[in-house]
Amino acid sequence: MRIVLIGAGRLASNLGPALRRAGHVVVGVVSRSLESARVLAERVDAPAFTVSDPFPTNAELYVVSVTDDALPSVVASLPDVGDALVVHTAGSLSMAVFEGTKVRNYGIFYPLQTFTKNVYTDFSSIPCFLEANSAHSMQTLRSFAHTLSRDVFDLSSDQRRYLHLAAVFACNFSNHCFAMAEQVLQQQGIPFRVLFPLIDQTAGKVHLISPREGQTGPAVRRDQHILQSQEQLLAPWPELQQIYRVMSESIQRFDNPNFLQND
Amino acid sequence: MRIVLIGAGRLASNLGPALRRAGHVVVGVVSRSLESARVLAERVDAPAFTVSDPFPTNAELYVVSVTDDALPSVVASLPDVGDALVVHTAGSLSMAVFEGTKVRNYGIFYPLQTFTKNVYTDFSSIPCFLEANSAHSMQTLRSFAHTLSRDVFDLSSDQRRYLHLAAVFACNFSNHCFAMAEQVLQQQGIPFRVLFPLIDQTAGKVHLISPREGQTGPAVRRDQHILQSQEQLLAPWPELQQIYRVMSESIQRFDNPNFLQND
Numbered sequence: 001m002r003i004v005l006i007g008a009g010r011l012a013s014n015l016g017p018a019l020r021r022a023g024h025v026v027v028g029v030v031s032r033s034l035e036s037a038r039v040l041a042e043r044v045d046a047p048a049f050t051v052s053d054p055f056p057t058n059a060e061l062y063v064v065s066v067t068d069d070a071l072p073s074v075v076a077s078l079p080d081v082g083d084a085l086v087v088h089t090a091g092s093l094s095m096a097v098f099e100g101t102k103v104r105n106y107g108i109f110y111p112l113q114t115f116t117k118n119v120y121t122d123f124s125s126i127p128c129f130l131e132a133n134s135a136h137s138m139q140t141l142r143s144f145a146h147t148l149s150r151d152v153f154d155l156s157s158d159q160r161r162y163l164h165l166a167a168v169f170a171c172n173f174s175n176h177c178f179a180m181a182e183q184v185l186q187q188q189g190i191p192f193r194v195l196f197p198l199i200d201q202t203a204g205k206v207h208l209i210s211p212r213e214g215q216t217g218p219a220v221r222r223d224q225h226i227l228q229s230q231e232q233l234l235a236p237w238p239e240l241q242q243i244y245r246v247m248s249e250s251i252q253r254f255d256n257p258n259f260l261q262n263d
Numbered sequence: 264m265r266i267v268l269i270g271a272g273r274l275a276s277n278l279g280p281a282l283r284r285a286g287h288v289v290v291g292v293v294s295r296s297l298e299s300a301r302v303l304a305e306r307v308d309a310p311a312f313t314v315s316d317p318f319p320t321n322a323e324l325y326v327v328s329v330t331d332d333a334l335p336s337v338v339a340s341l342p343d344v345g346d347a348l349v350v351h352t353a354g355s356l357s358m359a360v361f362e363g364t365k366v367r368n369y370g371i372f373y374p375l376q377t378f379t380k381n382v383y384t385d386f387s388s389i390p391c392f393l394e395a396n397s398a399h400s401m402q403t404l405r406s407f408a409h410t411l412s413r414d415v416f417d418l419s420s421d422q423r424r425y426l427h428l429a430a431v432f433a434c435n436f437s438n439h440c441f442a443m444a445e446q447v448l449q450q451q452g453i454p455f456r457v458l459f460p461l462i463d464q465t466a467g468k469v470h471l472i473s474p475r476e477g478q479t480g481p482a483v484r485r486d487q488h489i490l491q492s493q494e495q496l497l498a499p500w501p502e503l504q505q506i507y508r509v510m511s512e513s514i515q516r517f518d519n520p521n522f523l524q525n526d
């Protein structure tokens with residue numbers, strides 16, 4: 001497919017090369033600044049445009065991946081692209097952003113992954129969640145998604161909000177736990193890398209056993225002696241101490257099989 | 264070395280087979296109940312004992328890995344094992360548990376990993392942290408540790424408490440984030456496995472970039488609109504809502520380069 005990328009952030013920077021590998025042709029990279037458009041445009045061998053430039057309107061697919069704040073205005077200012085499909089990639093925004101715009105065929109292409117510029121991501125194993133405004137749009141979107149990923153699902157905007165929320169817990173919050181651990185070690189002059197095997201094992205274990213059942217450590221053991229002494233160690237950092245307390249209490253409640261059963 | 268394992272829990276169950284692979288001989292497995300001792304004893308081809316049985320006193324090394332609560336009384340009730348080295352494996356207990364007992368040569372062997380029964384763990388990549396009551400004990404312990412692991416460090420009891428605390432954040436708390444994510448998905452009927460690539464990438468990324476610098480998501484973007492709408496989605500679970508709030512606030516403070524600089 002001939003594709004225009006609108007946005008040149010982390011997601012677009014990872015998607016662009018994946019599109020090329022899948023045999024698609026990127027016919028334009030559009031960004032707020034020409035500089036950021038150019039960086040990605042060079043990597044995918046496409047011309048760079050700013051949002052106010054007359055970028056190609058004869059592509060088959062437009063992928064809009066800009067910040068959630070910018071998305072409504074970017075979509076509203078799109079030129080007439082005829083019957084081309086226009087998708088956005090935001091986890092928590094619905095298809096409503098396309099209503100009342102010139103866009104006729106639209107949908108959502110939500111790849112569930114955390115992206116880092118310059119860290120290569122294999123798109124083929126990324127679960128992609130789709131939604132579209134018509135059966136025809138969905139058919140186009142599904143064919144496209146299958147060229148990139150083995151794991152393609154239909155998901156409503158409403159469910160996608162929960163999926164995005166779950167991803168925040170699984171990715172951003174767990175990463176923050178790693179950052180807090182790094183902070184504790186740094187203060188002792190212990191290199192953070194000593195935790196790598198533990199972190200790898202913790203992530204690897206969820207493939208084999210539910211994280212709730214696989215929990216270990218002083219909280220789930222209800223080892224009050226260790227819980228109290230660790231909380232005391234955190235006295236210099238009241239914020240980490242609060243997190244230690246609420247997480248330890250929550251781990252103990254999750255360990256109760258009756259907890260949350262009525263959801 | 265001829266080794267007696269005292270305790271047959273998760274750590275001992277993973278250590279036992281690793282000892283055999285490293286060429287050591289397990290000459291006894293001791294546990295509170297004969298049943299639990301037998302399960303591990305069979306796997307390492309050794310006799311099983313309860314703590315009140317007369318188990319071998321002519322081994323070269325005794326590894327005591329029992330719960331923190333039980334450790335002091337188990338150590339106090341050990342028979343005279345002569346010049347053999349006795350180590351415990353607890354992250355948050357010091358060498359003081361050996362003082363005033365019959366044990367003459369003692370120390371700590373702390374492998375930093377989360378262990379699951381029946382989930383194989385490669386010991387060679389587990390960082391092991393050592394402490395001993397004399398240069399002689401340390402030499403024995405260090406030689407032993409190097410037969411199991413490539414990553415062997417000396418660490419004081421005091422520093423080990425911080426290391427254990429960091430491990431609770433990096434392992435138990437991140438695992439709880441995965442459990443909360445699973446909870447959110449379950450309620451929507453979305454299979455937890457869709458998060459596996461995201462979890463793998465999140466853990467893998469810390470090898471390449473500090474988790475503090477590599478943070479992504481609505482909190483570090485200060486996307487108030489998404490933060491508020493996700494907090495609202497959590498209204499049915501006040502506990503998860505509280506965790507959402509404190510973690511999001513903490514992520515934003517960690518993102519401030521001046522935060523915690525004075526430690």
